[in-house]
Amino acid sequence: MAWSREDMCRRAAMELQNGYYVNLGIGMPTLVANYVPKGISVILQSENGMLGMGPFPSPNEVDPDLINAGKQTISELPESVYFDSAMSFAMIRGNHMDLSILGALQVAENGDLANWMIPGKMVKGMGGAMDLVAGAKKVIVLMDHNAKDGSSKLVKSCSLPLTGAGVVDLIITDLGVFSCKSGNMYLEECAEGVSISEIKVRTEANFIY
């Protein structure tokens, strides 16, 4: 009984605070927007040049000049603002974004993150991920605990090329919530029905609990 994807998104959304400026990565992180708790209002940033990103549009409102960083059509909100790429990354690099939530291939005990490249496979590029993890005030990774082959994605040390060194603050997987502080990983919370011993078995990284 691990967390479902919906549970994971809901848990990630609990990290949102009122007034936060947030960047959500492609994939599961994007879905966190659907679980913003009641009474909390956040402003979503899209690194291609928008604050106040709205939901996917209705078919008759699709606008080729209005896309998100995943190149999907989106919609405008009353609070929307547009700007160029240098301004967008000034926000990100300059430590003005409260939170970045993104996926990962591996996270190491020391907070190292790998999510952009598998050597030997075609490399698509890092896009804005390296800037986001270097610049956001808080970085949360939202990912499955284990890869499709069963291997742990929480590792002692990343074998894949890094996206950022020591950049991850919190990891939310289907098995629980982990934090990275001063070079160590901590188990903060187990998913409902998941025991510490199960997590231990399914985790390569050492973690403190």
Add this chain to the structure above:
Amino acid sequence: MAWSREDMCRRAAMELQNGYYVNLGIGMPTLVANYVPKGISVILQSENGMLGMGPFPSPNEVDPDLINAGKQTISELPESVYFDSAMSFAMIRGNHMDLSILGALQVAENGDLANWMIPGKMVKGMGGAMDLVAGAKKVIVLMDHNAKDGSSKLVKSCSLPLTGAGVVDLIITDLGVFSCKSGNMYLEECAEGVSISEIKVRTEANFIY
């Protein structure tokens, strides 16, 4: 029979080419705008954040939000554009301005310029002058040939603190026109009725003619 201030401005205006983006410094350089030759159209930049600077306004059009770099009220033209100080100096430093015309205390044979500071006197600051001389494609100095005490403002080597090293391309004084190339100063042209020997007597700098 040296050039009058009007003659000097008229001579400086002959350096303007159609479509030039030009920054005019405080004082005599500002007056060059009144002598733009027929058929030539230039766009004036004001480093506090404007392209397409217009003339002084009529008394009932004065606007506190519309000033030039000398803090004087000015007016808007159809081609006017406003921007912030970082963008303004991106234009200047980034080599996008065709011409900067400014005054000077001293110009040396090698093109060194001093125009911002007299040690021992109260220093007001360099404003945008250091950026302009470092960044504009062409730098013209418009100044009296001699200081009030009769000393030459064209010098072998600047005794005053520099605004820029080797930055001056052309100097227009009441006695003539000089250029600076590869470390040497050249007399390009004498003012009407001024002889080379008179210029020699009144000039400290060595110049080639």
Add this chain to the structure above:
Amino acid sequence: MSQKVYQGPGQALSKLLYDGMTIMAGGFGLCGIPENLIAALKESNVKNLTVISNNCGVDDFGLGLLLQSRQIKKMISSYVGENKAFERQFLNNELELEFNPQGTLAERCRAGGAGIPAFFTKTGVGTLISEGKEVREFDGEKHILETALTADLAIIKAWKGDKDGNLVYRKTARNFNPIMAMAGKVTVAEVEHLVDVGDLDPDNIHTPGVFVQRVIQGEKFERRIERVTTNE
């Protein structure tokens, strides 16, 4: 959204001020200066300020008010020629002064806001400005290394602002305001017209609200002109 709108400049600065802090103030001459917030700084009597601003106002307006009350310890500016109190205090060694070329000052603020700790520029090479700074050649030309500026507080003046802190400036009153808004650890903006979210054109917002923590509708704006110059 969290509440960014405050009632009046005193409230907008509450719990932000402490002696010895660094403050950026937008404006060029008296154009586009945060006059209400400067007045509140004077009232607060916060001391030993390092103030980063292109100029320092005139004797009885703008930052000149904080010189009169001797609240400023140090100025970082490009030009301070319009102020007798400044000259007097500086010559008496009561005031420190760091001159920056105007473009370098602007770029240092922008860099501070954009997470760029240092950059190379050719401005000032071979002058007093380059003393003590690293010099390096790029493409055969010398450049000096300049560091970013940030401030504990940035005070900003805009024409219009909405409740999320999005700002729009008018004509040359824009100047240093947008880049200092980026560089403040906390940025407080006073606006002539406070409007609802959605009232500003999203394609034409000069300062996105992410850079602004507090905003007030200014009580009154004198908008004094330093040098009225007309064609008559």
Add this chain to the structure above:
Amino acid sequence: MSQKVYQGPGQALSKLLYDGMTIMAGGFGLCGIPENLIAALKESNVKNLTVISNNCGVDDFGLGLLLQSRQIKKMISSYVGENKAFERQFLNNELELEFNPQGTLAERCRAGGAGIPAFFTKTGVGTLISEGKEVREFDGEKHILETALTADLAIIKAWKGDKDGNLVYRKTARNFNPIMAMAGKVTVAEVEHLVDVGDLDPDNIHTPGVFVQRVIQGEKFERRIERVTTNE
């Protein structure tokens, strides 16, 4: 004013193209790309191009067209995942590729336009991106030195433009266009609506005309959407 308006993309690029040159192309994905000018580049058959662009189009649109015709020698991009021709040529060593983090790419262009030859950033510290680059600590944090990018030619797409080359963009089609406009030794812009000088709001011009040397009214705009995604 000198004449900046040209008739059509072919004329606008005349005498600017040569084999081996470096070209910046605005746009993010297919959003805000200079599609008419890209078509004219294809027609010109200019070769061995180094192209700086955040992405490389799709197989049959945008910069992908120049891949098909093998006009591109090297790409400098942050993400190129949408293009099979790209993958094939890259794996066959027919195409060079330099990845830049998106924010570093943007800042390198902006720096190139602003006369900043190099800057420090913390993006990429401790990753492959930092290899061979100078690392320096500021405030106890490591940063790497990145250099500016400029281009022999920048091709840009704007929504509106006037005859002086002043440009306005629409929504997220702005992206890299304004900063690449600054970084081109020559910048050519295609606009959807060519208007008279004075028709654009002077407070809301995104690219001042000083950065733009040539401008055309685009003939037609397909404005293709890469991933139509709706709420249905």
